[in-house]
Amino acid sequence: MFFLFIEFKKQVTEALNNALKSLGYEVDDLGLEPSQHADIASKVAFRLAAQAKCNPKELADKIVAAIKLPESILIGDIKTVGPYININAGRNYVDNTVKAILEEKENFGGNFCEGKILLEHTSANPNGPLHVGHIRNSIIGDTLVRILKKAGYEVETQYYVNDMGRQIAIVSWALSLFEFDTSKKPDHAIADVYIKANVILNEEPDKVAEIDKRMQLVESGDEETIQSFDKAVEFAVTGIKQTLLRMNVSHDSFPHESGFIRNGAVSRIVEEIKATGRTSDDNGALVVDLEDYGFEKTLVIQRSDGTSLYTTRDLAYHEWKGERADRMIDVLGADHKLISGQLKATLNAIGKKEPEIVIFEFVSLPEGSMSTRRGKFISADDLLDQIEERAYAEVDKRRPEMEDDFKKEVASMVGIGAVRYDIVKVSPEKSTVFDWKEALDFEKQGAPFIQYSHARACNILKKAEEEGKWNPAEEIDPSLLTEDTEVDLIKKMAAFDSIIDVCARDLKPHTIAIYARELADAFNQFYRFVPVVSAEEDDIRASRLALVNCARIVLANALDTLGIGAPESM
RNA sequence: GGUCCCGUGGCUUAGCCAGGAUAUAGCAUCGGGCUUCUAACCCGAGGGUCAGGGGUUCAAAUCCCUUCGGGAUCGCCA
Structure with missing residues (x-):
């Protein structure tokens, strides 16, 4: 295995450090960076000028004079230009690169890391098709997966399916009210009924009680309601998968939120959080105090009607992920900044592994932000x-x-x-x-x-x-x-x-x-x-x-x- | 109102975390190049108070403070 530039940089670092040592200097940062003037340049003379009590230009010359290059090395020449030390790669480097690529082919330039990473991306609510904002998540996420795999990590990708949130309750309700257009791609047909249902909920706010009821039923395990939710989610996810595949994006698995309710993980993690003594009752809701983590307001983990929230299920999901991988990475939109910070803090408070969060900012339309609910989006x-x-x-x-x-x-x-x-x-x-x-x-x-x-x-x-x-x-x-x-x-x-x-x-x-x-x-x-x-x-x-x-x-x-x-x- | 992100030529954008050599590319504009391995290409030119102000430093697009502009967010949505 060859790592050309990485190896070259290592040799430069060694040569410079040895030279500095022989002159009696020590520095922790050589200020090495690729430069338009050389393959790599060092600004170390600036850093050491004060310590060495001479001007950076003279010091640079002195350092270069003290460099001893071993044989069969990737470094070609080292020169100073003013206070800069410019290092160019030599013929060995060039020749070895060509040989390495011919030998390693598609494996060239990778496999220097190890460990298992569980990366979650996209995870859009199954209430319609992916829009041009969602795919920023998919593309950033999928590219990261490919980069990490190339680097040598074992990567498992997941799409976390919200199959029991309020939006899905609305979709399942909508399917009972309106005809589902089977001639359309299923995720688009789901959006149609979802948008219509939202119009009704806006006009007749008392209908919201029907949604609440569905959410309680699904969480308590009512078979009929669960099936109606599953059907709605299935339609949307089928369409979403097709779109992702079309963009060369694929996931290894699609864990469902409801799984963490049904296997008891959510109740277990609520108990664990309670055991930290951080929880209290706030008008019937269960809240967590995270003030020592820098969050002024408490985090609600259980509604006053006893049902769980996205956050609660997400905590259980992350606990499960943490047990299956060395690192967790979540690709999330900017709207998740606060909640993901609270998630990490809560996991930390109960001694669980925390995810690394990659945040991307929003894609909006010239006329304003996108909304599946209002039908304002470009798919x-x-x-x-x-x-x-x-x-x-x-x-x-x-x-x-x-x-x-x-x-x-x-x-x-x-x-x-x-x-x-x-x-x-x-x-x-x-x-x-x-x-x-x-x-x-x-x-x-x-x-x-x-x-x-x-x-x-x-x-x-x-x-x-x-x-x-x-x-x-x-x-x-x-x-x-x-x-x-x-x-x-x-x-x-x-x-x-x-x-x-x-x-x-x-x-x-x-x-x-x-x-x-x-x-x-x-x-x-x-x-x-x-x-x-x-x-x-x-x-x-x-x-x-x-x-x-x-x-x-x-x-x-x-x-x-x-x-x-x-x-x-x- | 609090917090976070962004603000770089007409437009899009790299560099900012780890401060240093004439600030990176593309699009658009203007000029040049196909009898030569595919011109979805190449060469050249013009175009920048790095949002404004202050500070730290020998040195600031980069660090700190502040103002303005845009986006996100501020418990029982996700």
């Missing part, structure tokens, strides 16, 4: 239909001679890739406003750009193979790859491991999106300036073909990590 299906239609027209325009199946397949990859990329490339803490024009515009450097680069690499290899110029099994000499664009491309590919590492550590999936674009950019530069198939000398052509193959592998890896299809032709 993911609608977005995907429209973007695939656009993508089809685009493929048809560019490749009119191809079969319809080809056009459909490419349109699907390009359309879904564009949606996933546009969503994942923005950091989760930015709130966004959905814009049709922008969402359907893939004439920009997004997923299609990266996919196109991959298809280009495939095409070069195909052409060379057809002309009998390429033999993948042939030994090649990476040291012949000396053009600037070749070295840049190789160094960019070498960074893949550290990008996965950083993404997995920070749980920030947008970093890999940006990396993939830069990688495609580096490949396009190489493509533009360096001939491959038409290279004159056999050994150079062979090395370049191997490089194209490397680029194909790493581009496909990066796209796969983003959950985006990698077409061989488009």
